[in-house]
Amino acid sequence: MAIYRSHVLVCGGTGCHSSKSDEIKRKFEEKIKEMNLDNEVQVISTGCFGLCEEGPIVVIYPEGAFYSRMQINRVDRIVEEHLYKGRIVKEFLYEESIEADQIIPLSDVDFYKKQKRVALKYCGVIDPENINEYIANDGYMALGKVLTEMTPDQVIDVIKDSGLRGRGGGGFPTGLKWSFAAPNEADQKYIICNADEGDPGAFMDRSVLEGDPHCILEAMAIAGYAIGATKGFVYVRAEYPIAVQRLQIAINQAKTMGLIGKNIFETGFDFEVEIRLGAGAFVCGEETALMASIEGQRGMSRNKPPFPAVSGLFGKPTIINNVETLANIPQIILNGADWFRSFGTEKSPGTKVFALGGKINNTGLVEIPMGTSLREVIYDIGGGCPNGKAFKAVQTGGPSGGCITADYIDTPIDFDTLTELGSMMGSGGMIVMDEDNCMVDIARFFLEFTVEESCGKCTPCREGTKRMLEILERIAEGKGTLEDLDKLEKLGNNIKNTSLCGLGQTAPNPVSSTLKYFRDEYEAHVIDKRCPAGVCQSLLNYYIIDTCRGCTKCARQCPVKCIDGKVKELHVIDQDKCIKCGACMEACPFDAIIKK
Amino acid sequence: MQKVFDIKENKQKFDELLAYIESQDKSQGVLMQTLHKAQELFGYLPIEVQKFVSEKTKIPMAEIYGVATFYTQFSLEPKGKHTVGVCMGTACYVKNAQLVLDKLAKELNVAVGATTEDGLFTLEATRCLGCCGLAPVIMVDDTVYGKVDPKDVPEIVANYKK
Structure with a gap:
């Protein structure tokens, strides 16, 4: 194997990839070749470094130089100066990584200082498309350990002792879940990795799959061994093409090396993994709906019990774990339950x-x-x-x-x-x-989401959330009453108590929590007909401020001719006639029209 | 825009779909992948294609239609040449993605979820695309544009009009 003196790690996570990090990588490779350094310097694409704000990110080792907000035209200089002459180009570094003209280790930068990477341990460190890099970092060691040194019960005990709880939302103890499935006799059991990451604003599962896909395969095989399953499915969102692609590469590589498939490590243990794509339904993150979707049905949840551990996919005992939960498993097996418990709190370790x-x-x-x-x-x-x-x-x-x-x-x-x-x-x-975000608007935003995503099977969720949304829309339009606020609370409680699955049972939370902490903001909408944050369109008025030069552009744009004023004089909007279309604001070249 | 689906014209695609269906293990729940494959081939799932899938997989048509209409990614209507998706995830929403969506609807003169008359663009409000660091984000076909200001919209759209 070739040994390189320097390694250029280019972030290939979704954020950086979107800002053309692959072109940056290509440019590095070209320039390095041109300078005849390609025998000494290796360029790889890694998973997410985490600091997406500063992307695209390039890190060069052994120095650990953290180049942020990379641009293609900076590549030449970095190769010439840093990689050829050994002088780090300080002006292109992430500014927080320089203190008093000295480069400080990444682990001392504010963003990373308080972090502890377990699930993301190898994200941004290894090349996710190269199994050897995972193996070189103790990859598949944990699987080897459980298959050759531990009984399935011992594996479950370690996970139980670690106190690991499901990272997908519910927080159910993982070891306990496994122990429900293990004793059930069946000709086939299944492990499912839930990668249907539907929560808007959450992308950790995507990052793990893109940055370290092998750890998920390894963990699934470990779980399979623990409960006696020989088949695994990864159910992943179709919106994550890079994750799907890297996972497929990982599966193929692991199969070729015999790390999944038949007779793993010659212990007689078989484990196959297959990818299944979602098709854009949030409810499929719920385990019973997810299984229905894999079976080829509408993703609708069903009553529990029976729990999936007893009767799950195709009626067989099934364990469903979230991506991040699984990402912790190999580390726990290798380092022990006590190590895992050394982080976090007593009831939520890790x-x-x-x-x-x-x-x-x-x-x-x-x-x-x-x-x-x-x-x-x-x-x-x-x-x-x-x-x-x-x-x-x-x-x-x-x-x-x-x-x-x-x-x-x-x-x-x-x-x-x-x-x-x-x-x-x-x-x-x-x-x-x-301060610029309106809480009524945020609550409305989430309710709109649940209304669209409710599968429609149970009435409280299908009808109840719709009624709540209608009330919120009324409030946002300034047509709400104080009675509406009580109605929201009551309806929310009913939906929580009577819905079939987690989606409905938690759907009122965004409303009830904002109502609890920001009641004054709701009251401002209802009583004063005012949106304090200036978001709810119907409650806003447009005003012309004194930076107006009297260019008359706004008056000409106004579809209802409610703007008055002479050339080169301050214009005025007639609030009674204004239909709040915003055309004037867009037309104004002097930013002299404001909304409040 | 009413487009008539021509079965003869699409013969080759049907053959490919059939080969895919026959390669699958029927005991393991095949409908989702089959519909994905069909949509990849035809661009959408016209009723003729659903009927074909039903015949070949022996899954009742009612079930197939049920699944095809349940999931948002399956489309029963043909889409425009380019799909413009505005991310409506929370991170984008709090950073004014709504204004970007409004601007796009105005610029393309099309309602959200619909296709322009010339068949060039379909405008969609999508779920979180998972690049929250770049919010607000829009995606045209497979290209992601980050930190989009409503003012940038005409320029982005113009690139695809050529």
Whole structure:
């Protein structure tokens, strides 16, 4: 195997890929070849580094130089200076990685300092399309260990002892789940990896699949061994083409090397993995709906019991684990339950990956020990809200979760604390909102989502969420009453208590949590007919401010001729006639028209 | 735009679909992949194709229609030459993706979910595309455009009008 003196790691995660990181990689390869360095320097494409805000990202080892916001035209200089002459091009480095003119290790940069990477351990480190890089980092060691040294019961015990809880949202203890399926006698059992990551604003599963697909295959095989399953399915969103492609490459490589397939490590254990694509239905993240979808039916959930561990896919005992949950398994097997318990809190051991997004400076993927406070995540890692705006709330758990306000920002994050606050962990989306976001609008946004995604099987979810949405739309239009607020609460409780599956049972959360913490904002919409954040269109008025030069452009654009004013004089909008179409604002070359 | 589906013209695609159906293990739930394959071949799932799948897989037509209409990615209508999807995930939404969508609808003169009269563009509001770091995001066919300002819309669209 060739040995290289330098390695150029180009992020090939979705974010960086979208900003043309593959072209940057190609340019590096060309230039390196041109300079005759291709025997000394290797260029690889890796999974996500996490700091998507600063992408596209290129890291050069052994120095660990972190080049952010890379551009194609910077490649020549980096190759000539850094790779040829050994001088790091400091001006192109991520600015936080330089302190007093010295390059500091990445692990000391604010964004990475408080993180602990377990599930994302090899994301952004290895080439996901090369199985040898995974194997060189102890890949498939854990599978070897369980197959040759442990009984299935011992495997389940280790996972139980580790206290690992399902990272897909529910937080159910993984070891316990496995132990339900293990004793059931059946001619066939199944392992399913749930990669139907439907929560808007969450992309950790995608990043794991794209950055380290082999760890999922290894974990599925381990789970298969533990419960006696010989077949696995990965159910992945069709919206994730790169993830599907890398996973397929990984499956093919692992099969060729005999790491999945028949008689693995000559122990007589067989395990096959197949990919199944979703087709854009959020409800398929729910386990019974997901299984229906694999079977080729409409993705509708059904009553539990029987639980999938007893009667699941094709009526056989089935264990469904989320991607991030599985990503922890090989590490736990290799390092032991106590090691895993050394991070996180007593009831929620380990780490959790969050996708930080919205109004925050460092958007990206972060993995932190459970129990870290929201403040540390949002300010220390995330760098706070941009443009000096005030932090208002953070939304966790997607359409099933709720908003947490600044008052609770010191709460340590784990499964139970978030639920107590009326939100939930969910799959780990964390969307930060500032003073410009309207909470009624956000609640409406999520309800619209659930209404569209409800499978329609049970009445509370199908009809109830629709009625809630209608009330919210009324409020956003300024036609709501105080009675509506009580109705929302009552209806929400009914839906929570009577829906068939998790989708309906959690659907009212975005409304109930905003109603609880931002009742004043709802009241402003209802009583004063005002949207304090300036978002709800029907409640806004357009005004012309004194930067108006009197160019008359707006008056000419106005479809109802409600703008008055002479040339070179300040214009005025007649509020009674205005239909709030916004044409004037778009036409104004001086930004002199505002909405409030 | 009413497009008549010509079975003869598509003979080759039907053959390919048949070969795919025959290569699948029927005991393992084949409908989803088959419909994906059919949509990949035909661009959408006209009733003729659904009937063909039903005949060849022995799955009742009612079930196939049920599945085809349940999942948002399966389309019963032909799509435009280019699909413009505006990400409506939370991260994009809080960064004003709605304004980008409105601007696109205006620029293309088409309703969300519909196809332009010239058959060039289909405008869609999509689910989270998972590149929240680049919010707000739009995707034209397979190309992702990040940090889109409504002002950038005419330029992006113009690239595809050529």
